[in-house]
Amino acid sequence: MKQFTFFGGKGGTGKTSCAASYALSLAARGVRTLVVSTDPAHSLADAFDKPIGFQTVPLCPNLWGLEIDAEVEAKKYMKSIQDKMLDLVSATIVDEIKRQIEIAYMSPGAEEAAIFDKFIELMESVGRDYDVIVFDTAPTGHTLRLLTLPEILGAWIEHLIEKRQKAMNLMKMAARYDKPLAERIANDPIIQTLTARRDKFALARKYLTDREASVFYFVLNPEKLPILETARAVDLLSRHGIAVGGVVVNKVIPPDAGPFLEKKRLSQEGYLREIRSRFSPMPIIELPMLDDDIQGMDQLQTISALMGGLDS
């Protein structure tokens, strides 16, 4: 098992059910496991049939759950940036700066950045509070953006640092006879903040691209569209250096499901063949369609034994 396991895939395929039952299988093996939802539309609580919120809660021995609340995180994030900025500016423009930051943090992307900060904080807690973290992620597009963010933002921050350094070099010349200014330049808080962010993103990227530490599983159903989408997503993650450990084919109709589902079952068989040929030699796990939704420990246990096979 890896320190960080991600479950991703199209909407409604069974990511949450897989993350929850895999986490349960680890906990049963005595592994201290935290299962985290990064999907703004949480449903981890539904899967466990227990309330889970943005504070970590115990679910059963060796298992804890957490739903990252993007809005709460974005607010915290905004406040920390405001505090830093306010130290740097004169009192006259404080209100204007506050307003600007608030506008910026209502924009799309801010919540992702905030979720990302939380994400890094959690990753750093492994080894201390937990042995492993299992991530239940949002539907594909959102998650791929989140996972490729360190690479993209890292480069962008690097560029900002360079610009700031150039400006500082100019100021240095002016500050040759101005000692206090020279000191301020030497400890430029903007460069310090940017460098800290760059280092954080680099750390996240190091975790995500470390094949010994992180693995990503795609959950799909035996249907046409998810196969194409999954193949594209597998390519994209590989290009970003993130290991794809295999695919979980969920909601496979069992052979004894009866005549009503027989036609659908036959069409699933075709897609299963296609999935096997397209994705092998990656491990492929098949989970049966149950006769009811997966909700509560009993149903999670039913598929948890199969999910445990993912890393054995």
Ligand SMILES: Nc1ncnc2c1ncn2[C@@H]1O[C@H](COP(=O)(O)OP(=O)(O)OP(=O)(O)O)[C@@H](O)[C@H]1O
């Ligand atoms: N093998 C299964 N048999 C029966 N029902 C299932 C199975 N797997 C998942 N479900 C049900 O299908 C629905 C979607 O599953 P789940 O929430 O795990 O998917 P998801 O990929 O996390 O969805 P979303 O994209 O909305 O987050 C849920 O109601 C769940 O209980």
Ligand SMILES: [Mg+2]
């Ligand atoms: Mg889900």
